[in-house]
Amino acid sequence: MTNQNRREFIKSASLAFGSVLLFPSCLKQKSSFRFFTPEDASCIIAFCEQIIPKDESPGATDAGVIYYIDRQLSGVFHYDQETYRSGIRNLQTWCNLKYGKTFEAIVPEDQIKILKMLQSNELNESEWPGSKPADFFNLVRAHTMQGFYGSPIHGGNKDYMSFEMLRIDFPLVIGQNRYRT
């Protein structure tokens, strides 16, 4: 096969089969997260959605807050990784014990009740070993706010959703009558 032909082949093959044919590893469902496992991500997505729930405006899930948190935990916030790991573990263990299911599968009203318990440290050492539940809660709460209301370049606030909700214009490109995208 000449160089030219090979290029043509790859082009047509990709058109026909996508990347699956050329890169069989893509067949496996791979996590789109850097830090979270898909299971952990589901838990935190549900958590964040209660911090900033969807109403007539988008909520934390719509704005992609999980991608903000995931990205920062693999970077600047690397020192918070253990708080997330143990927090998720403790939360899921407790939810399984009390509700027989994971946090994300519990109805929103009960999720809110649970988060309030975390915030007010109502779980004792045997229910929540190793740390204070409020530390975990406050961390996720702060990160959710940052991801929802911060700049989209850090992974959250998709398309400046929260800026739209707050009725503030997107950053103007200085000297030009248009917005930076």
Next chain:
Amino acid sequence: MANKHVNAIVIGAGAGGGIAANELAINGMTVVLFERGEWHDYDEHPNDELISQRTEVLGSPFGPDHIKNPRVVTYKGGSKQIVTPIKGGYSNNAACVGSGTVSYGAMAWRFMEEDFKLKTIYGHVEGSTLEDWPVTYDELEPFYEKAEWEIGVSGDDTQNPFAPPRKKKQPMPPFEYNREAKVFYEASKRLGLHPFPIPMLRNSIPYNGRAGCIRNRTCVGYACPVDAKNGTQNTVIPVAIQTGNCDLRTGSKVVEIMIDDHGKATGVKYFDKDDKPQIQTADLVVVAGAAIETARLLLNSKSKLFPNGAGNNYDWVGRNLQGHAYTGAYGLFDYDILDFAGPGATIAWSDFNHHNPGIVGGGMLANEFNKMPYLFTGIRPPGSANWGKEHKEFQRSMYHRTAQVVGPIQEIPMFESRVTVDPEVKDFWGIPVASLSGERHPLDHEHCKFLSAKAEAILKEAGAYQTWQSVGGKGGPSGGQHQNGTARMGNDKKTSVVNKYGQVHEIDNLFVADGSVMASGGGFNPALTIMAIGYWVGGYIAKNFAGR
């Protein structure tokens, strides 16, 4: 290759150091200006609240590097924490060419005559090291004027009946009031107060070859996209470099001032851009690293005659660390009272600086700078939810309707509020880091209550349907971006670090030219005063050392 000997070394290219370096350079002295940071501009972090000087959760846009530069904070009860610029308690004040003047809110206050003689006016305050400055307002006045004209100030002091006397008006007209300020103006007049436009180190009209302000929403905490905010990085430092006498070395970390056995400064040790250890010698050394790093450098500079650090034979280096407790009130309005024209703060009151019964000092009040959305998530009336549906609903409906009147209280200096060097924790270059400890004077909180009540009264009169106070001044240690006081100026070498010209007692060729020398921090943002000190100290050096 050894560095060429120069007339002077200036450490720190901020408000004080940038000006001092230029004063020496234009008077013919050869200068090396050391800056541990780099040049920065707006485009590095456009509109990014999470990397701004207001909200440093993901990084400090203007330095220092958050991994290489830890500090230690000791809280009440002795709990010790290692902190970084992106964690609370660090008291970060930028590390770059221009330092805080790149990203500040740029209020251009002259301290009042009273601010220089607090002890004479208020007497001894129990538990405090409150003292008069050895320099008077009258002596500094020409240097305030120089700062206003060379760096560039917009304002009209004739509208402020409490403003100290001046010979020359501010060079640019004042900024207009924004939407909320117009409401506050009328309301406070009805209360018998004296509102006036805030003087700003920002161009209300094109000035000095640069553009006028475009009211960028993200102003305070960010560099200016059109360079209409005036700092040392776009005024005196370029001038100093143009003289050909000033060599600005960025990325260079000075770690020790070398003092010989006769008590003379001979130069500095530093790590260059590539982190290689270097030596630079000079006839004299000027330190201007801001109150925390200046104190740390002096303390880390041990020599035969000064075994506890340069100028520290009487244990005053690092003492009296002050800043500003901010205090004020919030008000909720039933219409969009904010217009978000940058930077937001336009109106001020000086009625509560001095001459208020029972209050030592006091503080000015102003309407607050624009708050970006994340910062606003922390602003709620007492008892409100801080997450969930209610929190979101408040964010959506009240973002344009929550106004704040706030100000910096004159802090009462405390001997035990201090900077030391930590015996264990070292920075990336192996140098002991600054450790902050001590508490505020109990009067600070009392004074804050006084000022917050005044702020709340203005908001109520302006028609707020709900108000609440946020009262500062508790705990400690103090510090923050307005850090000052750690190398106090005074006439007695046993109770101060430098004389009235910023000259370290007993080391004739070592000077300090930043907020460290302030005997007290005033009830105003300190930038213009630090600039005046830069001119004052730099002018003294040029007069007495140039041409030698």
